[in-house]
Amino acid sequence: xxxxxxxxxxxxxxxxxxxxxxxxxxxxxxxxxxxxxxxxxxxxxxxxxxxxxxxxxxxxxxxxxxxxxxxxxxxxxxxxxxxxxxxxxxxxxxxxxxxxxxxxxxxxxxxxxxxxxxxxxxxxxxxxxxxxxxxxxxxxxxxxxxxxxxxxxxxxxxxxxxxxxxxxxxxxxxxxxxxxxxxxxxxxxxxxxxxxxxxxxxxxxxxxxxxxxxxxxxxxxxxxxxxxxxxxxxxxxxxxxxxxxxxxxxxxxxxxxxxxxxxxxxxxxxxx
Amino acid sequence: xxxxxxxxxxxxxxxxxxxxxxxxxxxxxxxxxxxxxxxxxxxxxxxxxxxxxxxxxxxxxxxxxxxxxxxxxxxxxxxxxxxxxxxxxxxxxxxxxxxxxxxxxxxxxxxxxxxxxxxxxxxxxxxxxxxxxxxxxxxxxxxxxxxxxxxxxxxxxxxxxxxxxxxxxxxxxxxxxxxxxxxxxxxxxxxxxxxxxxxxxxxxxxxxxxxxxxxxxxxxxxxxxxxxxxxxxxxxxxxxxxxxx
Numbered sequence: 001x002x003x004x005x006x007x008x009x010x011x012x013x014x015x016x017x018x019x020x021x022x023x024x025x026x027x028x029x030x031x032x033x034x035x036x037x038x039x040x041x042x043x044x045x046x047x048x049x050x051x052x053x054x055x056x057x058x059x060x061x062x063x064x065x066x067x068x069x070x071x072x073x074x075x076x077x078x079x080x081x082x083x084x085x086x087x088x089x090x091x092x093x094x095x096x097x098x099x100x101x102x103x104x105x106x107x108x109x110x111x112x113x114x115x116x117x118x119x120x121x122x123x124x125x126x127x128x129x130x131x132x133x134x135x136x137x138x139x140x141x142x143x144x145x146x147x148x149x150x151x152x153x154x155x156x157x158x159x160x161x162x163x164x165x166x167x168x169x170x171x172x173x174x175x176x177x178x179x180x181x182x183x184x185x186x187x188x189x190x191x192x193x194x195x196x197x198x199x200x201x202x203x204x205x206x207x208x209x210x211x212x213x214x215x216x217x218x219x220x221x222x223x224x225x226x227x228x229x230x231x232x233x234x235x236x237x238x239x240x241x242x243x244x245x246x247x248x249x250x251x252x253x254x255x256x257x258x259x260x261x262x263x264x265x266x267x268x269x270x271x272x
Numbered sequence: 273x274x275x276x277x278x279x280x281x282x283x284x285x286x287x288x289x290x291x292x293x294x295x296x297x298x299x300x301x302x303x304x305x306x307x308x309x310x311x312x313x314x315x316x317x318x319x320x321x322x323x324x325x326x327x328x329x330x331x332x333x334x335x336x337x338x339x340x341x342x343x344x345x346x347x348x349x350x351x352x353x354x355x356x357x358x359x360x361x362x363x364x365x366x367x368x369x370x371x372x373x374x375x376x377x378x379x380x381x382x383x384x385x386x387x388x389x390x391x392x393x394x395x396x397x398x399x400x401x402x403x404x405x406x407x408x409x410x411x412x413x414x415x416x417x418x419x420x421x422x423x424x425x426x427x428x429x430x431x432x433x434x435x436x437x438x439x440x441x442x443x444x445x446x447x448x449x450x451x452x453x454x455x456x457x458x459x460x461x462x463x464x465x466x467x468x469x470x471x472x473x474x475x476x477x478x479x480x481x482x483x484x485x486x487x488x489x490x491x492x493x494x495x496x497x498x499x500x501x502x503x504x505x506x507x508x509x510x511x512x513x514x515x516x517x
Binding site: 247 | 360368369371372374375376379380382383459464467468469470471472473474475476477478479480481484485488489492
């Protein structure tokens with residue numbers, strides 16, 4: 001996305017022309033996200049899983065739950081960790097090798113939204129204080145890239161967590177031992193929903209697709225919880241926002257987030 | 273937020289914070305421009321207990337070459353913490369956190385720098401955190417902006433930064449390490465004061481929509497205070513009465 005070809009410049013002027021008429025390149029309204037389809041339980045070997053399709057962007061998230069040692073200063077809490085990867089088959093520009101800064105940012109923004117919302121009650125995931133806790137790992141892979149990986153990844157991970165089950169372990173001789181065929185629901189407190197908006201010129205658009213994504217001036221991801229409060233922010237892109245634009249974005253993130261939350265509740269059968 | 277120290281008093285009955293500040297008060301900030309001999313521009317900032325060095329090189333040749341852009345110069349930023357800068361030793365290699373912070377600081381500076389006249393070159397900004405005390409990304413961004421100006425890089429505006437947040441149910445300016453650990457929200461903000469543009473914005477923690485707006489406004493007040501200190505740092509180097517050659 002660093003090489004600015006003549007095609008990109010033409011695309012940008014086309015997109016901007018359309019926005020001036022109140023239209024988008026794929027005929028959506030400015031505040032309209034692409035259709036979201038969530039399939040749950042797509043990976044039976046995982047402790048929870050989901051495939052999220054936002055337009056043509058597709059991400060599969062799988063949850064693995066396993067006993068772990070707690071972080072040194074967090075002996076009374078379980079472990080939660082998010083990762084993300086853009087698979088080489090997802091886009092011609094995707095490469096194998098160590099993760100690039102944009103992929104690291106993706107994983108950290110998704111992680112932050114879920115962690116800061118307190119979605120998972122980690123205090124209920126302790127086997128033995130300071131010694132043994134339950135770790136919940138949400139690993140997401142991008143299988144098809146058509147822009148806005150932040151939200152797609154977040155929806156996939158949230159849906160996977162909502163439908164995940166935690167196996168039972170008992171401490172025997174200082175080590176956790178699995179109790180077969182016993183599992184419980186993951187302790188959920190709220191459903192965090194991220195909404196990513198882009199700015200092109202003076203226009204704010206919700207859920208930019210890849211064509212739009214590549215000519216954004218700036219973007220912002222706002223995550224809200226089920227109470228409609230804001231729990232995480234991440235601004236990106238090579239330009240900024242005015243205060244008024246940021247207030248508008250926060251309102252959009254709440255109204256759009258509510259609709260997305262309903263889609264995820266419906267797909268997962270979880271209501272919080 | 274996962275603070276374990278629930279017994280820390282973040283705000284006493286008189287509205288005074290754990291380090292003696294009022295809710296709308298920043299820590300002491302001092303900035304010195306031009307502190308390194310070899311760098312084209314440099315700055316040193318002390319922001320409360322944060323001690324950060326910024327060095328700028330360029331515009332200069334780009335290595336590796338494929339990163340160069342025939343249309344414009346490119347900006348590269350490395351934010352790095354020394355192993356001794358925090359309580360427990362930090363591994364020297366860049367962590368995922370540092371890579372992300374490098375990226376957001378770069379994106380906060382990009383709207384300000386004008387590199388179109390330096391095609392196929394790079395401007396490198398190195399930010400070394402010698403001591404960390406909460407709010408390093410804002411302090412590093414403040415120093416970076418002064419160092420870029422010191423290097424003579426054309427800029428549309430300075431970028432100043434300060435965090436706001438929430439602790440003990442009150443909105444507070446310039447979140448310190450203790451408040452970050454045990455508080456309710458931390459919102460670093462980067463701002464171009466003359467253009468009125470917010471170029472860095474992140475949030476950890478829960479805010480109502482009303483608090484969100486007030487928190488940004490409070491943070492911008494801090495940014496403007498830092499801006500004055502940044503200007504003074506440059507003034508001191510370039511316009512002070514004593515001879516500066």
